[in-house]
Amino acid sequence: MTRYGMVIDLKRCYGCYSCVMACKQANRTPPGVFWSRVLRGEMGVYPNSVRQALPVLCNQCAEPDCMKVCPTGATYQTDEGIVRVDKNKCIGCKYCMMACPYGARYSVPEYKSYFPEGLPVSDYEKHCMQVWEEKRGCGVATKCDFCIDRRAEGREPACNQACPAKARVFGDLDDPESEVSYLIKTKRGFVLRPEVGTEPKVYYLPPR
């Protein structure tokens, strides 16, 4: 079985936001929607304080709380373990957004333009709105799906492809020979909020 996962090396990551932008562009997400996001943290006291960036995205949990709380079954897992939303089943109750331990889900009531209201919408934004309406939809929950459509075209997940620090590795967690498996095993890979028991499939390597 293929079970897709990702490894993000925090030692490599320098918080440049390329993944955020690559995701926005690849998935034509509207303002305020960040399936891929960078959080900031700081630790310690001057002069020994350290800052660190933490790129986050849907963890494609094996035991996803978002799927459990979904009242309609709109949220489901593919055979490859990717958590998706069927927009035709979603009622837009946003309960999944409350339950996701990673804040990885987004819903917008409408696709607002990036520019002030009242201006003619550009060809690019028209295109984005059309893609959004077809693939995701307004009013329903949306989320990262490890770029399932891009991968069908033979492309990498967008965040992976762009990352100028090569901090992200995407691959099959079930394949013991894969780079992701190797990195998790040998470089002290860990997951976020393990205590919630959702069994995330995005792993991190320690920053130092």
Next chain:
Amino acid sequence: MGSVKLEGQVQVEWRWLIAAYLFLAGVGGGAYLVGVIADLSGGPDWMAVSKIGVFLGLPCVLIGTLFLLADLGRPTNAWRVWMKPGTSWISRGTIIIVLFMIFAAIQTALWIWPFAGPLADNESARHLIGVLGAVFAFPTVVYTGLLLGYSQPIALWNTALLPVLFFVSAVSTGIMAIMLIGRSQGVEGTQLALLTVIDAVILVFEMFVLIVFLYNAYRTVESRFSAKRILAGAVAPAFWLGVIACGLAIPFFLELFGGEGIVASLAALLGLFGGLCLRYSVLAGGTLSPIMAGGYEFARVARPKDPMPAMGKLPPS
């Protein structure tokens, strides 16, 4: 540990519409429960109180449900909401409130309006249906707390105290709603006086639960920012003016010392408003706690909002 004031990611999805739903479900369920208890234990003197309580159940929960529907992103898909009672508190809740509404509707229709007869005469049938209704009225009031509590990352909600708080508030606001209507619908002074005393006691208890709830929230690292947000942050006006002043303090003192006529009605109205504010404060206080990784706390850091871009000027074309 983190030396920067990290603020969690504030949940902005569930606000007034959901607060109205939680509140109305509370009032309806609470009033129904009070009505049924009055009917079971009160005797003929309490008949007016029972009827009002039972009567309030259906419309409050129904209107509340409409608020819930209004909050849905895709209301046209709402019929699918039953599909996952095994795991989803929304599915479970829907089943509970629908069953509650069915019993409340039977109870109302056959006792109060439009067919006032059948159950008025048959006390044991009425009591049986009342108890069955109450079996669903109780979870109607409580499940909202469980629903929020299931959200693991929002530590403010993820506590057993929340259903307790919602239950106490539901009973209190239910009594207030009964008193508000009862005054013009022929409820006797004796009953009103007793209800007032009961409500005052419940208010004290509610205050106690609320203090423990917030103290716990503050003491827990993950929900400290939520507590701060409620006590001193963006939610503070709704909390101090709405919940504490309107919802608890003023009604309590008016109930103790004022007691009569328009003043009592005012106390009830304020109390109801406070109940709404309580639901709002709990919702708006909800924040995703910072994520810990490698010794750091990570969160989105709240900053002053930049102004929304104005239209500006377009270059002439």
Next chain:
Amino acid sequence: MAATITSKVQEDVWIPTCCGQCYCMCGIRVHRQNGVVTEIEGNPEAPTGRGKICVKGLAGTHLLYDPYRVNYPLKRTNPQKGLGVDPKFVRITWEEALDTIVKKLEACKEKDSRGAYFQATTTAASEIRYAVTAFNKAFGTPNYWVSGGGLHCGNGAHFMNGIMHVSWSIIPDFAHCNLPLNFGCSKGHGAGHTAVQNAIQAADARARGARTITFDPMQSPQASKAHEWVPIRVGTDGALALGFVNVFLNELGVWDDEYLKYKTNAPYLIRPSDGRYMRDKATNKPQVWDLVDKCPRVHNDPLVTRVQYEDQAHDVALLGTYEVDGVKCRPAFELLKEHVKKYSPEYVEEVTWIPAATIRRLGKEIAECAEIGATVTIQTEQGPKKIPKRPIAAHFFRGSQGHVNSGWTCLSIDMINHILGAADTYGAAMGLGAEVTDGYKPTGKPYQIPYPDEDGLLVAKAWVYDHVPYPLRVPKQPTRLDLHDMFPTSIYNAFTITSPHWFEILDQFKINYRPDVMINFGSNSVMTMGNAEIVTENFLKKFNFIFSFQLYVSEFEEAVADIVLPDACYLERYTPAVSFPSTFSHPQGEDDWGWTIRQPAIEPMYERRDFNVVLMEICKRLGILPKYFKALNDMTVMRYGGPFSPENKLCEDGSVEHTWPDVVDRLLKDRFGPEHGLEYVRKKGVFTWPKRKEDVYWKWFNPSRVPVYFEYFIDAGEQISKLCEQYDPQKKYIDLNWSVFKALADWYPCPTHSKEKPEYDMNAFYWRPVTQTNSMTQQNPYLDEITSEDPNIYGIQMHQKTAEEKGIKDGDYVWLENTDGKRVKGWVSLSEGMEPHHVAIAAIGGHWGEYMPIAKGKGTFFNDLVMMDAAHTDPLTLGQDICVRVKIYKA
């Protein structure tokens, strides 16, 4: 699900081209579907990033389609100019615009063609240095300015790197460097040249276990990735660097003997009387002392030179006193060694606020990490060759060089590398760019191998400007409006042209013409030079007519432009060679060379036109097209590594009118053979060829030396000061401290370090965030949104305790006021990641223009605090000091 969209698609193409969101010029691929640009990603064929790309590059679609873009020529109808003036722009036709412009230029030519002046943005680096400069030459004006010369450009860094590394910038050889030392820059962490490729390499280095140390008052992105962040007082990097040099030379007794003896002028014998080289009577060449034969020898005597590491030579003296022609002289190295004694760790602690113990500890660590004596063997064209391995590199950029001590600070930091032999060799500090390449084998172009001059010092073969950084031009009677001719050690200056007495200065220096027509290429100099009011009133309003090729109506156009021409953005035009002039986008390290072109991903929309094409049209109307082509031919030599072959040369007799794509085509065919013209290169967007290892690690393959003793600065200083005094004996207009023109590096305090007015107790400085370039990207709503995600970029960063003492809370709005009473507003972002006496402001924020509403009001306009006078100008390089002492109070 995608079926509906795909079924509608008639056109679905990827166009390989080049990014233009900053000066890094990374290769990109642009996705066009049904005539709409829908996606941008990195071009895996381009060595500048091999498919990786930064946040700005990914956000380009919104620049292309921004409804606030200028789409038609505009004319100012309000004759009044200035900040806050409504220009009352109206749309005009291209015909009217060109007609007006040509008339103004003709009138200017008639009066004095030197009255024409151009300024340009750094993001069009390649075009400025080719098409635009050629236009200037054809028109007949020497006057230009790269906007940001005040704030954004590296007068100190570029000039000094040019001298020491024949490059625009230096960068660690991340692939093998074990200890990168970062002085106030974010190279490898989102900023600097070839930023994406450097970021990949820096990440590789971290993963490999390289230890990094960052000296910066702020915990920059780079500092946060470093193993050790050493907070430093702003403007004192030079003192710290000399402190390290002192620790090496006088406390540890560590230096790279071989490197200093054969690759620098350290062994050159110096006369005690005037500090000049002891020259050989017959050849006039500097001499060194041969320790084997106990006699002086000229520096390039084969007996005392080692071109390659394995060459044999006589030992030469670095220390001691030797008698030559009856004069007792000493090697330059000994003078340097004695000179740096004053930079004791204790003194440096006083200056930099870094504990002496830390300086000693790090000095020792750096010296040990340099592995002096270690070698590696690399494969060259002549077989395997041994070269030194020196896995440490001190590097710097805007932060450490933006001060009145700019020039010497850069040299001092680089001195760390040269004392330890860690320059342009394996693991060391490397020049960035393609300054050393013998070209594509079949054509031998571009050829740019540096060579030694008569004094044996390194001379660049190709350079960004008309004169190489070394040897210096002879200072001449000024003819330019910024007196540039007088200042051979500077690239630009701001203090003359922004002076309230500009025209008096011109009178004083016998310059008898005045600024007349300004041509602006995409720059927003109202915001990028310094205080907006000073720039506008003292400088920009002195022009009679200003026309501007621009993407938006920026604050510049609003304030002063008479005509705005709708420019094509980088996705809508051709550029023949974005990688050249040879500095901007060449990957450092062992990956291939790449010559990247830019081609339109989409035809220019509306009435936008490529400024290169419009320039040709203007030349045609002015009747100077043949001159323009001749100028392009001339520029090709210095910029693109050698002259055109006759068959590709542009026509200079007026019989052929080349189009812009034709120029691109000829250039490519000339460099890479007739089969590799535009049609060929456009398929991949880049032409690549293998890089020789000896082009990467060129130090021990090149016969030149670099100076550690800057003998020629003494002459330059004397010449410049003499010229200045000749015109301005009272030092009324040019009052600079000429004593900094000397042979040995020193540190000088900034005005910021003054103890006067103690209530101005905070030091404000500026930094470059990864999400923004210059001032224009702030209008991009994608970038604006992502910038808002960051807690620091739009804020004023400050230490929590300092803020607490001042009663300032996180998120409060504050004023920063400089000692001149100029003030700027913003909100504070508190953290532990700041030296407590500093405040940091990112990017060029605080836009106020009505025509850029996304940018308006975001961030803080730091430049308004920047003072542009002689006191804030480095006498050596005329670089601008951009640290400011401020007081801070709640708004």
